[in-house]
Amino acid sequence: MSQPLPNLAFPGHDKLIRSIDAALAAGDEHAVTASLRNKLCQLIRDHDVELPACVHEPIVDHYARREIYRSPEHGYSVVAMTWGPGQGTPIHDHSGLWCVEGVWDGELEIVQYELLEQDGDRFRFRAAGGMNAGPGSAGSLIPPHEYHTITNASSDKVAVTLHIYKASMDCCSKFYPQSGEWFERRDSTLVTDAAD
C-alpha cells in the first residue's frame, strides 16, 4: 500500500488549495510564481487561513519542515517551516524546482546568491542582495536562479514560512564555505518532520 499524500485539516484549507490551483493556470513558470506570490501575500494578510497548530512549534536542533499538503492532481507540495531563534540554512539550491515562499509569522533574513563559476563540486557564489522579510511578504525562485540562505536572526522569536514547490522536494544541494567566495557542494536528503 502506498502512503496517503500529506493533507492536514486546518481552517481555510480549501481556500488555500483553491488559490494555488487557480494560480497554476496562469501560464509559464514566471506567470505561475508571480500569481502565487500575490495570492500568498493576500492570504497571509486576510487571516482566513489558520495553519495547523503544529507549525508554530519549533524543533530544538533544526528548523522544522512539515509538509501539510501534496496535490494529487498537480503534484505540488506545500511545506510549512518553523524557524527557532537563530536557526537558518546554509546556501542551498532547490533541486531545479520553482518555489514560492511566504512569511507567515516573525521575520527572516533572506539573502540571494549568484553563481559566478563552478569547478566540479566547488562553486563560487556572491551575495546578490538581502532582505528582511516580515509577515505577508513572499518571494520566489526559478532555476537557474535558485540559490539563497534563510535565517531567523531573532534572539527570542519563532518565525513560520510557507513554501510551495513545483513538486515534492526530497533532496537538494547545500554549499559550505571553503575560502573567499568558494563553497563546497554536498548533496542533502531532505526529511519532513511529523505534522499532526
Ligand SMILES: [Fe+2]
Ligand atoms: Fe530555500
